[in-house]
Amino acid sequence: MEGDGVTTQTVAWQEEDVLAIGIEDKQEAPGAITATVRALRPPVVETKHHTATSTVDASEDRITLVQTFEEGEHYCTSAIAIGIVGRSVRMQQPTQTEAQLVAEPGQESFTVLIATAANFDRDVNVAAVARERLDHAVAEGADGIRAANERWWKEFWSRAFVHLRSEDGAAEEVEKHYTYFLYLMESSSRGSFPPNFGGMLWNTDGDYRRWGAQQWWTNLSLYYRGLFPSNGIELTDPLFELYSGMRGACATAARQQWGSEGIYVPETTCFNGLADLPDDIAEGLRVLYLLEKTWEMRSQQFREFAAAKHPHTSRWNWKAPGRFDDGHWTYTDKGTGPFGEVNHFFASGPELAYLYWKRYEYTRDGTWLREYAYPMLRGVAEFFRHYSNLTRDPDGVFHLHHVNHSEPVLGAKDPFDALVGLHGILPAAINAAKTLNVDADLQSKWFDLLENLVPLPTSDHPDSIHSRDGDGPRIWASAFTPAASLPNPDSLWGEFDVRCRYYDFDIATLETRNPCENPERFELAEATFEQCHPNGVGLETRVPVMSSLGVIAARLGRASDLKNALLNQIRAKWPEEDFVEFDETGQLAVLPNRYDTARRQSGTRSATARQRRVRITRGSLSEHSPWSRSRARYPCLSSVASGVGRRIHAALSQRISRDRVDEGGQGGFCGGALPGRRDVPTSKSVGERSHTGVPGRETAGRRGRIDGDRRYGRR
Incomplete structure (x- = not known):
């Protein structure tokens, strides 16, 4: 990020909850740069049985904010700690609810480190945990953090990418959104809870969802239904931790x-x-x-x-x-x-x-x-x-x-x-x-x-x-x-x-057409699809953000319908009729891809031709994303990206699932480790980040059969 002679470069450390912001001030007369933590409420707020406590501290060249929420047996506490490396600093606490760390004027570059910690355990000192993470980041150094991230993303993309090409450029467009979706999911799936549908973790000006922090399964599931073939099974850990918990x-x-x-x-x-x-x-x-x-x-x-x-x-x-x-x-x-x-x-x-x-x-x-x-x-x-x-x-x-x-x-x-x-x-x-x-x-x-x-x-x-x-x-x-x-x-x-x-x-797929399976069910699926779309899916067919039309088309083997469904959903041609919020987020310079953010108050839907052409801003992708070097600009929605991921996976898995039946079978696409092969990295269990090869024989093409001869309630 660059402006008025000051340049910043931000990296989110993959290994710890730490954000490193490198700052370079090339102004002729540089001034002090201040980092501030500020409570969102008075130090103690009691509302019936609920108590919210906020504490700020400035000591040992660090500033911290600790927030604690208690109600009955429920206890939740979080902390944010900030330190500065590479510049002389002074601390100040202007008010009871605010602390500041001031970097003295100078033109040498320096780094602001921001660490967080949270816990439900009353015995855990989250401020100490956050400060310890700052110490780890200081020891690693900005270059070390950046190098660790490069190694991490290189390993991830080596097994997760899909390469698509077509004469009309449609495949490349789909590939961009598929990759962007995986980038978003990997960037917001390292904790114990999944990102909420509608803006994920990126609602920077507050949460206006009318259902608050509740998860809405139908919406949330859109992020996860297509992840398994991506070789990023660990991305599903937060979802399963949530519901198993x-x-x-x-x-x-x-x-x-x-x-x-x-x-x-x-x-x-x-x-x-x-x-x-x-x-x-x-x-x-x-x-x-x-x-x-x-x-x-x-x-x-x-x-x-x-x-x-x-x-x-x-x-x-x-x-x-x-x-x-x-x-x-x-x-x-x-x-x-x-x-x-x-x-x-x-x-x-x-x-x-x-x-x-x-x-x-x-x-x-x-x-x-x-x-x-x-x-x-x-x-x-x-x-x-x-x-x-x-x-x-x-x-x-x-x-x-x-x-x-x-x-x-x-x-x-x-x-x-x-x-x-x-x-x-x-x-x-x-x-x-x-x-x-x-x-x-x-x-x-x-x-x-x-x-x-x-x-x-x-x-x-x-x-x-x-x-x-x-x-x-x-x-x-x-x-x-x-x-x-x-x-x-x-x-x-x-x-x-x-x-x-x-x-x-998986009760109506291309396999279901087999006379030994359930061809009647496949015919019902096709007839129902054609009742809803008698002329198929054309370039003007409305495909909303939450639509599964592409998945259905893939399952039924309708290639043209699949292509148009994907492109129409990505391009969001009719945002005024969809879960698309242009007025509140589409025009913002920060993360304008958050089109699926929950609407405020009235829930009105409006868009102009100019708003419909909003592009993602430079630098939103990782430095180590395949697109970062070209700084590509393209329209994007986080939920549409998730839909694209599901639809690509649905299309690819139709072939992959058949190939996976035999041990070591290979799917028919270009990428990293192929789903179904022995080299697929898989999570051992929820919460573990280490991976092992897949043992035994894969049978994804036979999901749910009992003794191999019954297919999902076939009568």
């Missing part, structure tokens, strides 16, 4: 909220899962949510308890936005009883559990399967098996009642996305149990459920939400009636119709 809370939620066993994975929740409920509240909530009592029978105690709960959480999502009325917080429901867009939303659990299973399939890590994947698969399968509104009819067929199909269809019968998830994870759970030689009794019970589970809903059923169009083709339906609430019928054919969720479970 809340497994106990998910088990409690399954029991308290739904009267079930296993684990309930909420669509929206905080990092530690849903909160424990008082027993009487849990009982009242449970009978309402299972429709054992009418909504009008909810108690005053329940209404008052719900008043202060967050309406985006997958427990209180029946609440409409509240407001203050004469000094009192008031709220209403949405008019659909206990149902909300994410209240009876059950697709998240199977999707997450299957992602655990896929990591095992790519790594063949038995420890991972035993300690992480199988507990999640088992928990989700048991949640459904014990869910009281999964019932068996007189013919022996299991049906699912009062469950959402994604967000638009509330409280329906046999919703597509929950059912496709159940058809997907039951074979995986059985296969995992067989591999581990555990739970023989559950294997037989899961197999019975799978064998007798209602097929995915189709349009030829008299209760189908999607009525068959005369002699038109038989297609998949979102759900059957009765339902608590349905959207406008026209929207059922829209881009966000998530009957596309079948792609998460």
Whole structure:
């Protein structure tokens, strides 16, 4: 960065939580340069049961800020420490909430080092940890940090890059975004928590997401579904640490909220899962949510308890936005009883559990399967098996009642996305149990459920939400009636119709066309795609930020549709109709690629032709990225980049998965270590950064089969 005679060069150290800023002042009359830490609030702020404490310190030529948050048993503390190397400094503390480190005037270059630390443990002195990291950085030196980063990025790109070429330049454009996505993910995936969807870690002017710090699974999963073939499996560590860490809370939620066993994975929740409920509240909530009592029978105690709960959480999502009325917080429901867009939303659990299973399939890590994947698969399968509104009819067929199909269809019968998830994870759970030689009794019970589970809903059923169009083709339906609430019928054919969720479970791929597999299911997938896109995907087809259209096209072998879907999504031609925030972030000089940042307040969408051509600024990519030397400028979105990564992987994996069946098979693309080969670096377990070669035989082309002869609920 350069301006007014002062040049800075910033490096984020790969090995420690330290930022090194090299500064060179070539002004004729250089002045002092000041580094400041400032608390965001008074030293102590108490809000009911919550206490926020901020402490600044200036000592030993270092300045620090420590922030601590306490509420009940919850404790979280963080520290930032700043030091300067290469210039004489003086310290000053102008106020109780501010400390400064002043570099005296001079023209010699110097380095500002910024270190951070955070912990949930009351016994850890995070200020001392941050200062220790500063010491490590001083010992390494700026040149040492830069050299270490160069080695680190060189190793990463050697195994993660994909090289694409085409006469029209489209392949090169896709390659840029694919690479940029991996750069973003690697730059924000070194801790215990995944980056939040919508700006990731780069919201530099505050967090305006209306759901706060909660993770929204459908959104968050877009970053992770395509990572396994990239040879960057360690990038998924934060995701799995997050959800494995809340497994106990998910088990409690399954029991308290739904009267079930296993684990309930909420669509929206905080990092530690849903909160424990008082027993009487849990009982009242449970009978309402299972429709054992009418909504009008909810108690005053329940209404008052719900008043202060967050309406985006997958427990209180029946609440409409509240407001203050004469000094009192008031709220209403949405008019659909206990149902909300994410209240009876059950697709998240199977999707997450299957992602655990896929990591095992790519790594063949038995420890991972035993300690992480199988507990999640088992928990989700048991949640459904014990869910009281999964019932068996007189013919022996299991049906699912009062469950959402994604967000638009509330409280329906046999919703597509929950059912496709159940058809997907039951074979995986059985296969995992067989591999581990555990739970023989559950294997037989899961197999019975799978064998007798209602097929995915189709349009030829008299209760189908999607009525068959005369002699038109038989297609998949979102759900059957009765339902608590349905959207406008026209929207059922829209881009966000998530009957596309079948792609998460590999139940309709090119392999499925094989007569020995399930050609009928493949035909249904094709017919449903063509119903939504009768003319295919053209250059003017709207492909939103969160669309999975490219993945679906790849799974169905539709090359032209895949290409157009990728390019349209990257180029964001219709930002005013999308989750794209030009007014608040698109025009900024800092990180203008954050188009998917959550909208502020009114949520208005607007864009001008000039705004639509916003380019990424120079220097946003790593010095060691393949593009840094040319300082390429191109339009970019972090979420679109993630979509591109998933779609490239979907297209490549169609071939790679077949090649991987035989040990040592090689995929058909140019890159580093190929997915499926023995030289794939894989993480040993969550939280470990070391890697080993993949042992044993790869069978990604046969995901979820039981004894090799059953494919995902094929009936």
